[in-house]
Amino acid sequence: MSIPLVPGLLRAHLSELAERDERVDGRGRLEGRPLEVEVNPIERAEGSARVRMGDTIVYAGVKFQIMTPYSDRPDQGGLMTSAEIRPIAGRNWEPGPPSEESIELGRVVDRGIRESGCIDVNKLCILPGEKAWQVIIDLHAISDDGNLFDAFALAAIVALRNATLPAERFDVGEDERLELSCTPIMCSYHKVGGRFVYDANGEEELGGDERIHITLGDDGHVHSLQKGLRGAFTSEEFNDIMGAARARREELMQLVESLEQD
Amino acid sequence: MGGYGDVQMLNEDGTRMDGRRPDELRKIEIEVGVVPVADGSARVKWGSNIAIAAVYGPMEAHPRKISRQDRCVLDVRYNMAPFSVTDRIRPGFNRRSREISKVTANALESVVQLELYPRSKIRVEIEIMCAEAGTRCVGLTAASVALADAGIPMTDMVVSVASGKVNGVVILDLNKEEDNYGDADLPMGILPNTGELVFLQMDGDLSPEDFQKAWDYNMGAASEIHEIMVAALAARYGGDD
Numbered sequence: 001m002s003i004p005l006v007p008g009l010l011r012a013h014l015s016e017l018a019e020r021d022e023r024v025d026g027r028g029r030l031e032g033r034p035l036e037v038e039v040n041p042i043e044r045a046e047g048s049a050r051v052r053m054g055d056t057i058v059y060a061g062v063k064f065q066i067m068t069p070y071s072d073r074p075d076q077g078g079l080m081t082s083a084e085i086r087p088i089a090g091r092n093w094e095p096g097p098p099s100e101e102s103i104e105l106g107r108v109v110d111r112g113i114r115e116s117g118c119i120d121v122n123k124l125c126i127l128p129g130e131k132a133w134q135v136i137i138d139l140h141a142i143s144d145d146g147n148l149f150d151a152f153a154l155a156a157i158v159a160l161r162n163a164t165l166p167a168e169r170f171d172v173g174e175d176e177r178l179e180l181s182c183t184p185i186m187c188s189y190h191k192v193g194g195r196f197v198y199d200a201n202g203e204e205e206l207g208g209d210e211r212i213h214i215t216l217g218d219d220g221h222v223h224s225l226q227k228g229l230r231g232a233f234t235s236e237e238f239n240d241i242m243g244a245a246r247a248r249r250e251e252l253m254q255l256v257e258s259l260e261q262d
Numbered sequence: 263m264g265g266y267g268d269v270q271m272l273n274e275d276g277t278r279m280d281g282r283r284p285d286e287l288r289k290i291e292i293e294v295g296v297v298p299v300a301d302g303s304a305r306v307k308w309g310s311n312i313a314i315a316a317v318y319g320p321m322e323a324h325p326r327k328i329s330r331q332d333r334c335v336l337d338v339r340y341n342m343a344p345f346s347v348t349d350r351i352r353p354g355f356n357r358r359s360r361e362i363s364k365v366t367a368n369a370l371e372s373v374v375q376l377e378l379y380p381r382s383k384i385r386v387e388i389e390i391m392c393a394e395a396g397t398r399c400v401g402l403t404a405a406s407v408a409l410a411d412a413g414i415p416m417t418d419m420v421v422s423v424a425s426g427k428v429n430g431v432v433i434l435d436l437n438k439e440e441d442n443y444g445d446a447d448l449p450m451g452i453l454p455n456t457g458e459l460v461f462l463q464m465d466g467d468l469s470p471e472d473f474q475k476a477w478d479y480n481m482g483a484a485s486e487i488h489e490i491m492v493a494a495l496a497a498r499y500g501g502d503d
Contacts, residue, residue, distance in 0.1 A: 043392055043394075044310075044345065044346055044393060045345040045346075048345065059343070063344065082353065084353050086387065088316045088387035088389050089299070090299050090300075091299075091321070095339060095355075097354070136344075138353070140344075140345075142316075144299060202299070
C-alpha cells in the first residue's frame with residue numbers, strides 16, 4: 001500500500017471533533033457503522049460470507065484440501081488464513097506480492113480463530129499419518145473504507161460456521177458441516193483525535209494513531225490481541241475498550257447466530 | 263477444450279442439461295456502483311459467475327515510464343479469487359490471468375477515448391469472485407459498465423459473450439459442464455452500436471457452417487446483453503434507458 005500524505009487539516013479536524021465527543025460521520029464513540037452480512041454468496045466455495053460495514057466490503061471464502069499430516073502431529077489437520085487486498089479495494093492499494101498490511105491482517109485474523117480452538121484440528125484427521133483436512137480461509141477485500149480487520153474477522157467466522165466438508169468430492173465419506181466449538185469475534189479500536197473509537201472509517205484511520213484489535217471467544221475468553229501503528233496508550237484506556245469490546249462481541253454474536261443456514 | 267465428445271450434454275428434445283435452448287443465455291444480473299470507494303464499478307452475476315469490476319481514474323500515470331504524451335494508458339487487471347473455483351487457486355497472477363488482462367485491455371482501449379487524457383492512467387480492476395465458465399466475457403462486460411459508471415468517455419460499451427459446441431451442436435453461452443466437455447469455444451467482444459469486434463479468441467474445432475452459426479449466436483446475443491447493461495446504468499442514474 002502506498003501511504004498517502006496525512007493532511008494536517010484532517011488531524012486538526014478530528015481533534016476538534018473529539019473535544020466535542022463527535023465523529024466525522026456523526027456516530028457515537030463506540031458506535032459501529034451499518035452492518036450487512038450475506039451468507040454463502042459464493043457457490044464454488046465450501047463456505048463463504050460477504051460483509052459490508054459502511055463503505056467497507058469484504059468477502060471470505062473457505063476451501064478444503066486433503067493434506068498429509070505433519071510428521072510430529074500425525075493425527076491433526078491444518079488451518080491457513082490468507083488475506084489479499086487487491087488494488088480493486090482502493091486507490092492506495094497496489095498490485096504485487098502481499099503487502100505488510102495484508103500479511104498482518106491475515107495473521108491477526110488467523111490467530112483469533114486458531115487460538116480460540118474453535119476448529120478441533122484432531123477432528124480434521126481422516127487417516128492418521130496419511131490424510132487430513134486442511135482448512136483454508138481466503139480473505140478478499142473489495143472496498144476499503146477502514147477497519148478491514150473486523151470486516152475480515154467477521155466474514156471469516158461466518159464463512160466457517162456455514163462451511164461444509166466436501167468429503168464426497170474427495171471420496172472420503174459423506175459431506176458434513178464443519179463443527180465449531182466456539183465463536184471468536186474481533187473488535188477493533190483506533191485512537192482518533194486522542195481517544196479510542198470503535199470501527200474507524202477510512203478518514204479516521206488516515207488521520208488517526210495506534211489501533212488495538214481484540215478477539216473474544218465464548219464466556220469472555222480473550223484469544224488474541226494486537227496493537228498496531230505508532231502511538232502509546234494507558235491501562236485505563238485499554239480497560240475502557242476491553243469493556244466496550246465485551247459488550248459489542250455479544251451484539252455481534254447474536255447477529256452471527258441469526259444468520260445460521262440449515 | 264476437453265473434447266470428451268462422448269459425454270451426453272444435450273437432452274433428446276434438443277434442450278440442454280440446464281433446460282436452455284441452444285441459443286439461450288444464462289440469467290444475467292448487473293448492479294452498478296457496488297464498490298463505494300471506486301470512481302466507477304459494477305457487479306455482473308451471469309449464471310453462477312460473479313465478477314466485480316472497479317475503475318479508478320483518470321489519475322497521474324505512474325510509474326512514469328508507462329506515461330504517453332498523447333493519450334491515457336489503461337491499466338487492466340483480471341484476477342480470480344482463490345475460492346472462486348472448485349479447487350482453490352493460489353493467489354496472485356499467473357500466465358492465464360496475464361493474457362486475459364492484456365486482451366481485455368486491448369478491447370477496452372478500442373472504445374475508451376484515450377486521447378482526451380494525455381499522460382494519465384485509468385485503472386480497471388476485475389475480480390472474479392465465483393467462476394462457472396466464460397469468466398473473461400463476464401469480466402470484460404463488467405469492466406465496460408464500470409467505465410461507464412465512472413463517466414469515462416467511450417465510443418461504445420463492449421459486450422462480451424461466447425458460443426461453443428457440444429455433442430456436435432453449436433450452443434450459446436456455455437456453462438461449466440458444457441465448457442468442460444465441449445469441442446470448441448468462441449468468445450467475442452462486440453460493439454452493439456456498430457457491430458464491430460474489439461475482442462476475439464477461439465479454440466477447439468469448428469466447421470465453416472458451425473463457425474458461422476456460433477458467430478451469429480454471439481452477434482444476436484449482444485443486443486440482449488447490451489439492454490441489461492443499459493438498464494443497470496439507468497437504474498442507478500435514472501432516465502429511461
